[in-house]
Amino acid sequence: MKEQLEKIFNAANEDIKNAATTENIEEIKLKYLSRKGELNSIKKNLKDLSDDDKRIVGSFANEVAQKLEKSLSEKYNEIYKKELNEKLQKEKIDVTLTGKYIPKGHVHPLTETTNEIVEIFQKLGFSLVEPQNSPEVETEYYNFDMLNVPKDHPARDMQDTFYCKLASNVVLRSQTSGAQIHVMEEQKPPIRVIAPGRVYRNENVNSRKNNFFHQIEGLYVDKGITMGDLKGVLNEFTRLYFGESRPTRFRSSFFPFTEPSVEIDVQCIMCQGKGCKTCSGTGWLEILGAGMVDVNVLKGVGIDPEVYTGFAFGMGVERLAMLKYAIDDIRLFFNNDIRFLKQF
Numbered sequence: 001m002k003e004q005l006e007k008i009f010n011a012a013n014e015d016i017k018n019a020a021t022t023e024n025i026e027e028i029k030l031k032y033l034s035r036k037g038e039l040n041s042i043k044k045n046l047k048d049l050s051d052d053d054k055r056i057v058g059s060f061a062n063e064v065a066q067k068l069e070k071s072l073s074e075k076y077n078e079i080y081k082k083e084l085n086e087k088l089q090k091e092k093i094d095v096t097l098t099g100k101y102i103p104k105g106h107v108h109p110l111t112e113t114t115n116e117i118v119e120i121f122q123k124l125g126f127s128l129v130e131p132q133n134s135p136e137v138e139t140e141y142y143n144f145d146m147l148n149v150p151k152d153h154p155a156r157d158m159q160d161t162f163y164c165k166l167a168s169n170v171v172l173r174s175q176t177s178g179a180q181i182h183v184m185e186e187q188k189p190p191i192r193v194i195a196p197g198r199v200y201r202n203e204n205v206n207s208r209k210n211n212f213f214h215q216i217e218g219l220y221v222d223k224g225i226t227m228g229d230l231k232g233v234l235n236e237f238t239r240l241y242f243g244e245s246r247p248t249r250f251r252s253s254f255f256p257f258t259e260p261s262v263e264i265d266v267q268c269i270m271c272q273g274k275g276c277k278t279c280s281g282t283g284w285l286e287i288l289g290a291g292m293v294d295v296n297v298l299k300g301v302g303i304d305p306e307v308y309t310g311f312a313f314g315m316g317v318e319r320l321a322m323l324k325y326a327i328d329d330i331r332l333f334f335n336n337d338i339r340f341l342k343q344f
């Protein structure tokens, strides 16, 4: 038995010598020193020996176990230090190196413009429409019918509006004005909302037209609202958005859902009003349409036009950004050229 123990001791020492990783050490521990290990299996046979032999072999077995444990833990520490050093070497950080430049993004110029305009109107007491009241996919009912647009109006033509193939009364909205109807159906006056969003038109794309763009719709309905309120609010808006130094003018116009209707022009940024190619020689550029909400529209949503009046307006976000920053091609907003986007 003693011989057996010596053999185990030698074999274990050989294994310890050859161990290269802390995992190896664990394996050796299992093999020789665990409950099911080789030393224990010998100890189990002690009971067959005489009392004297039991003592001698037993204490020798313990001695072997102690020696093995000691050399195992020494070897373990040695390997552990080595492994740790290697790891630290590998993960060494050179704090003197220059850092990696991670460019910081920002919101798209159209989002920025929209936010700016919405903020102005919020200061003037308007609140943002609930998203469900301003869907991009609309029925003709909201996009045209309820806005008093005649059945034969050219805007309804398939050349101008995108229709759904499978449901002929479903359109990609061509204007945000439908939001007015959704809000008035849901809410009683006083109503004072602003509805920004994307609209779609079947256009030949060029530097001034894209087949989708963005609008901001506004609606104010209450008792006693007049054209004076319209002028006051929209003048204040143009002053806050363009600054004092950009003159504006009101021009009479026509929209099916407003009566009377106006358009607001701002002095051309390219020529300062002298007349150039951009403004077709007029010195003015149109920025928005507006008007007093048509009696038929109010009646359609069950608001009594004898009690309530209101005004509405709609403006193109791209156009407003182009006029403020002198951008000459609408497509720049959509082709995601970082050299353009970085300027904002």
Ligand code: DAH
Pocket: 174, 175, 176, 177, 217, 218, 255, 257, 258, 288, 289, 290, 291, 311, 312, 313, 314, 315
């Ligand atoms: N929806 C019109 C358009 O897309 C813009 C507009 C004009 C909106 C007059 C209005 C309005 O609310 O009163 O051209």
